[in-house]
Amino acid sequence: MAQFDLPLDQLESYRYPDAEPADLDAFWSRTLAEARKHPLDVRLEPVVTPLRTVAVRDVEFAGFAGDRIRAWLVTPADADPDRPLPVVVEFIGYGGGRGLAHQHLLWASAGFAHLVVDTRGQGAGWSVGATPDPHGSTSSTPGFMTRGVDSPDDHYYRRVYTDAVRAVEAARTVAGLDPDRIVVTGGSQGGGISLAVSALVPDLAGVAARVPFLCAFRRSVALIDRDPYAEVRRYLAVHRNKRDVVFGTLDYFDNAHLASRSRCPAWISTALMDDVCPPSTVYAAYNAYAGPKRIQVWPFNGHEGGGADDDLLVLDFFRELLGT
Amino acid sequence: MAQFDLPLDQLESYRYPDAEPADLDAFWSRTLAEARKHPLDVRLEPVVTPLRTVAVRDVEFAGFAGDRIRAWLVTPADADPDRPLPVVVEFIGYGGGRGLAHQHLLWASAGFAHLVVDTRGQGAGWSVGATPDPHGSTSSTPGFMTRGVDSPDDHYYRRVYTDAVRAVEAARTVAGLDPDRIVVTGGSQGGGISLAVSALVPDLAGVAARVPFLCAFRRSVALIDRDPYAEVRRYLAVHRNKRDVVFGTLDYFDNAHLASRSRCPAWISTALMDDVCPPSTVYAAYNAYAGPKRIQVWPFNGHEGGGADDDLLVLDFFRELLGT
Amino acid sequence: MAQFDLPLDQLESYRYPDAEPADLDAFWSRTLAEARKHPLDVRLEPVVTPLRTVAVRDVEFAGFAGDRIRAWLVTPADADPDRPLPVVVEFIGYGGGRGLAHQHLLWASAGFAHLVVDTRGQGAGWSVGATPDPHGSTSSTPGFMTRGVDSPDDHYYRRVYTDAVRAVEAARTVAGLDPDRIVVTGGSQGGGISLAVSALVPDLAGVAARVPFLCAFRRSVALIDRDPYAEVRRYLAVHRNKRDVVFGTLDYFDNAHLASRSRCPAWISTALMDDVCPPSTVYAAYNAYAGPKRIQVWPFNGHEGGGADDDLLVLDFFRELLGT
Amino acid sequence: MAQFDLPLDQLESYRYPDAEPADLDAFWSRTLAEARKHPLDVRLEPVVTPLRTVAVRDVEFAGFAGDRIRAWLVTPADADPDRPLPVVVEFIGYGGGRGLAHQHLLWASAGFAHLVVDTRGQGAGWSVGATPDPHGSTSSTPGFMTRGVDSPDDHYYRRVYTDAVRAVEAARTVAGLDPDRIVVTGGSQGGGISLAVSALVPDLAGVAARVPFLCAFRRSVALIDRDPYAEVRRYLAVHRNKRDVVFGTLDYFDNAHLASRSRCPAWISTALMDDVCPPSTVYAAYNAYAGPKRIQVWPFNGHEGGGADDDLLVLDFFRELLGT
């Protein structure tokens, strides 16, 4: 079936039924506090490229446990140093990395500063990454979903979400960037990270999450048999008695729970034929989202969602929010 | 088998064994002469976009039979009108269209004028198109490969190649663009069209064809069972007695024949695991190519070829050629 | 799931919820009136075959816009010229053509005249066609479903349905055929065309539509991800903002709407595991059908439906209607 | 790769390298002698059908071990009882049965008597069968290939080939059929059986084998991983130490061996993309064939081979041979 998930009217009222961890806020307070013990130590290195209309800097900062995280900072070449730029912080989809600098021209061409944040350990799937993840794992399935899944403290996404929060903090330190006009965005995993950041960073200007991943794990793992959600299913198919442990861990990273902490304006998209990040799980986060919000539904798309059409919608949304 | 085609050493010396049509040059002279009877009538309309570093114009000109062909012209926003820009004319991969304007930022960001030419009738596969193909067809398989395949005069690619030649001619008429510094490029179908244009337009500055399609049909149709080459196979599986007619038609559009007319510098890429445009067929065109040439071989890629790495290599190649 | 659509009891009461175009009748009146301005100009040419019990004629007549449409007319070799034959007009499944004459022996062997009508432009998928479609298209996906889908006037099936109506009119002019005993039939696309003809030709003797296509587009495109319905889905996945335009066009060709105009006796079949033309869309047309009707449900078949068993059921149905 | 087997020039000279069983002729002499101990006991029962140009009889005769074999006999309705008809004996492709009577109109429509012979035990795959196989088997894979494969005496095709020889003998007893003008034909398994019959029945008028199965087992099982040849592969993947036993059995039924006994004129077809009955195995039989012969090669077809085009070629071949 092409539109295999709940019908649209049921999606619109879908509430994720499972309870969040009692110490969800404490967990994240503690996690971020620990990370902040490491100085951010933001370093920016100009990059020589064949590009003329934009300038690119190679960025490095301290993420989780002080591990060094890489990013690209792309800005209009003719930016006026006295007029700080609004900033788009972007997170990357599953498997990819920050790629090559010339692959990120849209936001700077539209007058934004654009920070493209690498995802630790990833970046060998469809675009190159440059950031190691120096932390190992107990038994895991191929992929990143089940690394350290036996405990929230060890889970891979604890590190990734923390890196992402620190990326926003790093952006705020860069001269020429406006610390009060920072938005976050991304698609799929990048969308899921964006939503998490919107919950963990209190004063963002906005978030745009395209076909976001990392939502409603107890439902998505039961519903979908495609990676990456299926990595969890395969784990549980072998570690059959760890169901409570695994979902107990994943609950700390679930945007269906975190979204109730978010307050900034949000734009979210979903596609009714998306069998990677199914619409009911996106709606689970959307319906929990506590700030002003709108959702864009694409009825005949899969996980590619709105593609280039979403680019324009997000551009409009951010220009409206940030006054560029 | 991952690397399923000839081994590299045999690729390097592979010559397409089949003869070209006796009247190949006459066919194209006649075809282009007829098209040129229709005034080019180039029209440019500025487009309002959220982009600041580049300017976009919606372009229209007369292609085959005077049919109106659409394109985007993207230029650096701050281009000096007195210093004509070098021009990259790009053709699109099979099924796609010129897309939305903001999807084409690379070349203008690097200081080139960039003409993105729509492909008639296509543009509903992965990026939107805006150009009709008002010509019908005899019995054909779904797709564009076998439309009018019973005769070179009626074949779909007669119209497409002619549109492409006319696109170069249109670029030469635009103020602010340097008519002596025009290169053509594209990937897959766009690479095949680029090669054909390099043969049909005598004074191009260069061509960069990535994983080009439309080469060595008699081999590719026998070797590959994936679309679009397989459209021809399916046609012949039903119209079983038309083998000579069909290949007789396709010979007129085969870059393994046309490339011996090309004289401008060429950069071509191919991937050893490409089962859409297999490497032996790319080498068939490359080895026939009559101008200065180099080839980039990607041993572990499929039809995605060099991706973002090819972007940089083509940028280098064109900057070297055009002196930007 | 093998039986993936609605359960049988819900199928039996399923009503397509979407409204038909206000000018549906006017559209078709105008369309057919325009076509009838072109003289039918029926031509029949005897064909030499190795067959002895049947005679074959190659038929040509004017369809939409006067375009020449091809057909086979197969009749019993020993037919008595003074006893006009009942006529079965057959339309072909998607992708196929009228094929070779010897592939159509059933109806003439059973004492009927059999007119096998080619489908313009098709005939390179599984049986050969001989009829061009001289009309082009705006941007379309490979296949025939989205050719001209931006407007009812330009849509491919406007031409095909008109050809089909004209085929019945052509049959009525042939000596030895009984103009009052004409039935239409076909499977899949041929079934869909048959249903449309039953609505557009007021005085048919009957219609037998096997696993009919071209029904309930708004449902079928959302439900099914196999071609040909999926051609529309792919179109809308790229032309994302054309949903209303596209379905607005398809509504004019939807048997879930047209069937309410039909008055002749109908026999329709459907298969509960048919994931090409799913049973709910067939029932959408069946339940709207305004004439005497019966439906044959095959619970364990896919799109092959009743196959040779349906042959016999349709033979019985037509013999009963036509008194042979 | 689409054309995956040997190139055409190597096919043309391909000789199956493995030796035939020393007692191959003795095995078949003994087998047929045993079968002939059971009286043929041919019974013919007229069948009521809606068909007018042909007459159908339900036929039964004694095959291997005297088991009753079913067939259809279809003849022109107006046949002159004093002019015995030439006879086409047809065998069916793997999995199918004799089907319904109205599915067999071609040969009678062309003036032949047509005996459509059921295949014991089969007939639940794509057309219905009516003939049991009362013999069991040792351990076998799903399908018919490995039933009794541990011994030539017990193998399934010993029974099937014997039934086929007896079918020809049965045809010779029927009034109105010309016992001196009998040809055999079939596609795939039906082609393989036809070839075997051409070797086992000395005085046939001809054989037409389309994309024949049951050839060159030692090669086909190693080359092809699609059923039915793959049934043998799967058997050997479990019964790993039975390779010599299994191929030792299959050798008795291999047309690459049997064809050297054939003397009547043969027409054989093969398709270069046939991954069910690959061309090298067809050529193995063809090149061994000891009578006058021709081969039709379809370069762009798979196992469907020449389809309706082969119908016409076989019709021509048989008309030429039989003088109709």
Place this chain on the structure above:
Amino acid sequence: MAQFDLPLDQLESYRYPDAEPADLDAFWSRTLAEARKHPLDVRLEPVVTPLRTVAVRDVEFAGFAGDRIRAWLVTPADADPDRPLPVVVEFIGYGGGRGLAHQHLLWASAGFAHLVVDTRGQGAGWSVGATPDPHGSTSSTPGFMTRGVDSPDDHYYRRVYTDAVRAVEAARTVAGLDPDRIVVTGGSQGGGISLAVSALVPDLAGVAARVPFLCAFRRSVALIDRDPYAEVRRYLAVHRNKRDVVFGTLDYFDNAHLASRSRCPAWISTALMDDVCPPSTVYAAYNAYAGPKRIQVWPFNGHEGGGADDDLLVLDFFRELLGT
């Protein structure tokens, strides 16, 4: 969808709605009585193996129609002849055979006698079998499901279930085995046979059926399109008018009916993503089961079910029942 069947709460109350055959008990009484007319004639032959901790005997006994059935009997090497062992009789999954003796170490290593019963005719799919099925069949699809499916008397599983009952009876005759402490077990087909035996043998000590097959045919054939249930679907897709006959036969072998005769303690497992033996069909048997029972549900597994985890659960269950 990963969990494609009914949700868990509906599974728990699911009742198979179809009625059982009126003469179900009579059929099985008659069947077993006939089988028992053949002396069991149990023969045991010690097997030389490299194993030291267990002893293996090759067993043979008379099954249905007196046909000889093979089995392995594996016992602890140091078993005390004066202390009869509890017995685990195991049946094999579809396609497999009793395999090699060293593949069956678990039960004897845990102190049980273990009788591994071959399945007639099977044993060429994933483990070797040694037992012929000397009975033939009318038209059937490849596989075992539809052999003799036109009549309960002729159906393949009549023979298999009878063999299984006789296997328990054979175990009771072996010196050193405790006839009062016999349990049956198996997975998939082996689980289905075990359930049937629990219904047909009144005084078993227990049954453990893992992801059992052969349940709720009218639902499973409509729901699932994977073998072996799909063998029945394919049969009915060709023999379209035999629906009542086929299900009328299968009803006699359906554990959703038979389970209401079972009285011994039962442990059953099912997996919510099992698309071979879907959970609703397992629950159909479980909810009908008339003895003490428990069910183990694996939410993230497919047909592998609980795998090694089920081993331990079944070990616990049997040790609890049998007091080892």
Place this chain on the structure above:
Amino acid sequence: MAQFDLPLDQLESYRYPDAEPADLDAFWSRTLAEARKHPLDVRLEPVVTPLRTVAVRDVEFAGFAGDRIRAWLVTPADADPDRPLPVVVEFIGYGGGRGLAHQHLLWASAGFAHLVVDTRGQGAGWSVGATPDPHGSTSSTPGFMTRGVDSPDDHYYRRVYTDAVRAVEAARTVAGLDPDRIVVTGGSQGGGISLAVSALVPDLAGVAARVPFLCAFRRSVALIDRDPYAEVRRYLAVHRNKRDVVFGTLDYFDNAHLASRSRCPAWISTALMDDVCPPSTVYAAYNAYAGPKRIQVWPFNGHEGGGADDDLLVLDFFRELLGT
């Protein structure tokens, strides 16, 4: 093609053409020396199981970097403490872990001590693992193949091979086990590790490697597009310019190089249809192997190789070597 690799005669003489790293021996001397700085610290904990004929101990020892590695030690329950047991050290296939203790009964039942060594980080694919890999990685594809692939020092298999060598050393310290009669074995990854251990541990009694993985990387990655070799291909398809780096790393772990250091008797199996660990890569190691050797070729198997038949052959081989 089923047998897709080189023909058998070419396999038998196939030599891997690529050179080994100049410092291959130095690398491994240094690596093992570093590991040995950590005390082995072997700990054995009896495990309570329902098994009676065998005793199980949970083993832990220091592997690479002193990381704790888990294993099962299974021995005959009645082993005579004064007669040290011959030892089979087994390594596990890719993705699996040491599983549950009762899954390892074969070797102890045959009179051997059996040490089943976990593979760090794995054990969530088809059997459970219990050993973390505390080391992180730079950018990698999902899976284990490319973790740390940018440098031999960081590569995952440096740790795994070292763990395996240390496992043998741990076995030598256990009371009741004969340190002079230790053999290693495993299938797929377990076979590859076994081969590596045979090269790195000078005084083993033998090695049996079934369908071994980790051989001839430069060929296997180019030839095979299935995981796990394809993990490397995907890495190189993104990190396009790292070919020399990556293969430069993998060379240190390639059994086609290491095997020339092995001296103990070896038994190796390969399957001609194995598209996971293709036969030419197994032969590359086999033909380089420097000790006494034999190879078992299974012509009709895929990666399952000889399965239960290989069990018996390896049992024979080890009994012959170890004199049990």
